[in-house]
Amino acid sequence: MASTVEEQKVHFDSKDALTMVEELRGSYGSGKTRSYEWRESQLKNLLKVAENHEQEIVDALRSDLSKPEFEAYVQEISMLKGSCKLALKALRNWMKPEKAKTSLTTFPSSAEIVSEPLGVILIISAWNYPFLLSLDPVVGAIAAGNAVVLKPSELAPATSSLLAKLVGEYMDSSSIRVVEGAVAETSALLDQKWDKICYTGNGRVGRIVMASAAKHLTPVLLELGGKSPVVVDSGINLQVATRRIIVGKWGCNNGQACISPDYIVTTKDFAPKLVDSLKRELENFYGKNPLESKDLSRIVNSNHFARLTKLLDEDKVSGKIVLGGERDKTNLRIAPTILLDVSRDSLIMNEEIFGPLLPILTVDRVEESFDLINSGTKPLAAYLFTNNKKLKEHFVRTVSAGGLVVNDTTIHLAVPSLPFGGVGESGMGAYHGKFSFDAFSHKKAVVYRGFAGDASVRYPPYTKGKLRLLKALIGGGILSIIRAVFGWSKA
Numbered sequence: 001m002a003s004t005v006e007e008q009k010v011h012f013d014s015k016d017a018l019t020m021v022e023e024l025r026g027s028y029g030s031g032k033t034r035s036y037e038w039r040e041s042q043l044k045n046l047l048k049v050a051e052n053h054e055q056e057i058v059d060a061l062r063s064d065l066s067k068p069e070f071e072a073y074v075q076e077i078s079m080l081k082g083s084c085k086l087a088l089k090a091l092r093n094w095m096k097p098e099k100a101k102t103s104l105t106t107f108p109s110s111a112e113i114v115s116e117p118l119g120v121i122l123i124i125s126a127w128n129y130p131f132l133l134s135l136d137p138v139v140g141a142i143a144a145g146n147a148v149v150l151k152p153s154e155l156a157p158a159t160s161s162l163l164a165k166l167v168g169e170y171m172d173s174s175s176i177r178v179v180e181g182a183v184a185e186t187s188a189l190l191d192q193k194w195d196k197i198c199y200t201g202n203g204r205v206g207r208i209v210m211a212s213a214a215k216h217l218t219p220v221l222l223e224l225g226g227k228s229p230v231v232v233d234s235g236i237n238l239q240v241a242t243r244r245i246i247v248g249k250w251g252c253n254n255g256q257a258c259i260s261p262d263y264i265v266t267t268k269d270f271a272p273k274l275v276d277s278l279k280r281e282l283e284n285f286y287g288k289n290p291l292e293s294k295d296l297s298r299i300v301n302s303n304h305f306a307r308l309t310k311l312l313d314e315d316k317v318s319g320k321i322v323l324g325g326e327r328d329k330t331n332l333r334i335a336p337t338i339l340l341d342v343s344r345d346s347l348i349m350n351e352e353i354f355g356p357l358l359p360i361l362t363v364d365r366v367e368e369s370f371d372l373i374n375s376g377t378k379p380l381a382a383y384l385f386t387n388n389k390k391l392k393e394h395f396v397r398t399v400s401a402g403g404l405v406v407n408d409t410t411i412h413l414a415v416p417s418l419p420f421g422g423v424g425e426s427g428m429g430a431y432h433g434k435f436s437f438d439a440f441s442h443k444k445a446v447v448y449r450g451f452a453g454d455a456s457v458r459y460p461p462y463t464k465g466k467l468r469l470l471k472a473l474i475g476g477g478i479l480s481i482i483r484a485v486f487g488w489s490k491a
Contacts, residue, residue: 012181017188020177024120024147027174034117034145038172039091042142045170046135047084050077056162057131063158064130066298067253075252076132079414083136086416086433087143094143094437102447105473109449115441117145118219119195124186124209126200127300128256128354130156134163137198137221138176140436147175151189153201154182155300194218196440200258202352203425221429221439224422225258225352226379230409231369231395232266232274233386241385241407242277246285248383248409250336254297255356256304259381259403259410262353265369268362275340275360279323282336290335291328299332299355308334308355311348324356366391370398378402378424383409402426 032038050057057077061067087094097112121141125134134152141148150167152160164178179185190197190212199209200223213220230245249261266274286293299305305327312318312325317339324337334356342348342359349359363369366386373382382401386392392406402422403412412418413432421430431439457466457473 012179012185012188014188014191017179017192020149020179021120021192021194024149024175024177028117028119028147033142033147033175036092036095038175039143039145040088042171042176043084043088043091043139046139046142047081047088049135049166049170050081050084053162053166057159060156060158060162061131064127064156065253065256065300066296068295068297070295071251071253071297072131076129079132080135080139082416083139083432083436087139087437090434091143094434097446100445106447106449108453109447111445111447114444114446115144115437116444118440118442120147120149121440122149122151122189122192122194122197124151124189124197124199124201125153126258127153127155128253128258130159131163133200133223134159137200137431137436137439140431141198141440142176143437144440146195146440148177149189150176150178151186152178152180154180196221198429198431198439199223206427221431222422222427223258223420223429223431224380224425224427225354226377226422226426227262227349227352228259228379228381228383228401229369229373230261230264230383231366231373231385232264232270233366233384233388233391234267234270235387236385236407238273238277239281242274242281244385244408245383246278246281246336249358250282250286250296250356252410254299254334254336255358256297256300256354257410258354259413260354261358261383261409262379263349264358264360265363265366265372266360267366268364271340271360271362275322275338278338282323286336290324291326291331291333296333296336296356299334302329302332304355305329305332305334308353308357311351311353311355312337312357314347316343316346317348320359367394370395373399378422378426380422380426381405381410381412400424402430 054077058069058072061072095115097114100111100113102109102111123137130153134150138148138150152163154160160180164180167176167178179189190209193216196219197209197213198221199206203224206222206224210220232241245261249255252260286296290296299308309327320339320342322338322340324335326335337357339359341362348357378400380402382399383405384392384395385407396404400423405412413420416433418432419430419435420432421427429439457469
C-alpha cells in the first residue's frame with residue numbers, strides 16, 4: 001500500500017501555487033529583478049534557448065502539430081530571437097524615465113514618468129504556437145523587471161515539457177518558473193493573487209481568467225481571437241492576392257492561428273475568378289493530394305478534429321464545398337477546404353473556425369462587406385485586397401479590429417513597432433516590442449520641487465484675491481495673471 005501511494009503522481013495544487021508565489025515575491029522584493037544587469041542576463045539566456053536548441057524545438061513542434069520545419073523556424077523560433085535581440089538593444093532606453101512637461105501652476109518644478117515593474121506575472125500560453133506564444137510575453141515581462149510564472153498549454157505536451165526543461169536550465173529559477181499541467185494546475189494558479197495575468201487562447205477561457213483576476217483586482221492582458229475577415233476587391237493582382245491569402249490561412253499552422261483569415265467577402269461577379277485562382281494556387285503549393293503534404297500541419301487533437309468535422313457536415317454547409325473536404329481521421333488531417341455562399345446563420349459563420357476551412361461570402365458591392373464585418377464581434381485582424389485608394393481609407397476608418405493589413409495577411413505580427421492585441425471580444429491590451437515592456441510596467445508619475453517659489457496663494461485663509469489669482473493661473477493668459485496680481489478689473 002505504501003509503495004502504491006509513493007507511485008501516485010503528485011499534483012500541483014493551490015497550496016503549492018501559494019508557496020511558489022510567495023517565493024517569487026520574496027525574490028522580487030529583494031530588488032534583484034529590477035537591475036539592468038539581471039534583465040540583460042535573463043534576456044541573453046532566453047536568446048540562447050532559441051539559438052542552442054533549434055532542432056529540439058522543431059522536433060517538439062512536429063510532435064505536437066506536425067508543424068513544418070519552415071513554419072517552426074520562421075513563425076516561432078526566429079520571431080522569438082528577434083524579440084530578444086530588440087529588447088537587448090533597446091532595454092537601457094526603455095528603462096530611462098521619460099521627461100514630462102509641467103504647468104505654470106506647479107512652477108518651479110520638473111516631472112518624469114518612471115517605468116517600474118508590476119511584480120509577479122502569470123503567463124498562460126496557447127497550443128497553436130506553443131513556443132513563441134509562451135516565451136514572447138516572457139521577454140516583455142523580464143525586460144520590465146518582473147518575476148514570472150509560465151503555464152504552457154497541455155495540448156502541446158512535447159513543447160510544454162521542453163519549455164520546462166530549458167527554462168529550468170537557462171533561467172534564474174528564483175524569479176522565473178514553469179508550471180506544467182492541465183485544468184487543475186491552471187485553476188490552482190488562478191486562485192492566487194498576481195500583479196498581472198497574460199492569457200492567450202479562446203474567449204471562453206478568457207472569461208474564466210478575467211473572473212479569477214477580478215477577485216484580486218488583477219489587471220489582465222487577453223490575446224483572444226475571432227473571425228478575421230478578408231475583403232477581396234476586383235482590379236487587383238489576383239495571383240499575388242491569392243498566394244498571400246493561402247499563406248496566411250493554410251501556411252499558418254493550417255488555419256490554426258488567431259490571425260488567420262476566417263472567411264472571405266467578395267462580390268458575386270468576382271467570386272468565380274477568386275475560387276479558380278485559389279484552386280490553382282493551392283494545388284501548386286500542396287499538390288493534388290494535400291492530405292499527404294508535408295507542408296501542412298495536422299489538427300491538434302481529436303476533439304478539434306471532431307469540432308471542425310461538425311462545422312463541415314452541417315446540412316446547410318456540406319453542399320457548399322467547392323474544393324477540398326477530404327479528411328483523414330486517423331492522422332488528424334483535413335485538406336484545405338473552400339466553401340462558397342454559405343449561410344450566414346450556419347455554425348461555421350458563428351464561431352471562430354480555427355482550422356483549414358475557408359468560407360466565401362458574396363455581396364453585390366464590395367463596400368457592403370464593411371457593414372457585414374461590423375455586424376459581428378470585433379475581430380483580432382481584418383484584411384483588404386484592393387487598388388482603390390478610397391476603399392482603403394474607408395476600410396481603415398470604418399472597420400474596428402485589433403489590427404488591419406491592406407494587400408496582405410498576418411504580416412503585422414512581424415512589425416515590432418506595432419502593438420499586437422485585440423479589441424472587444426478579440427482581447428484587451430497589446431504587446432510586441434516596446435509595447436511588451438509597457439504591458440508589464442507601471443507608468444509612475446513623479447514631480448520634483450525644491451523649497452523656493454512657495455506661493456501663499458494656495459494656503460488658507462482663502463480670499464477673493466487669491467481665488468482671482470488662482471483662476472487666472474489655471475485658466476487665463478498672461479494678461480489675466482497680471483490683472484489678478486495687481487487687482488485690476490477688466491475694462
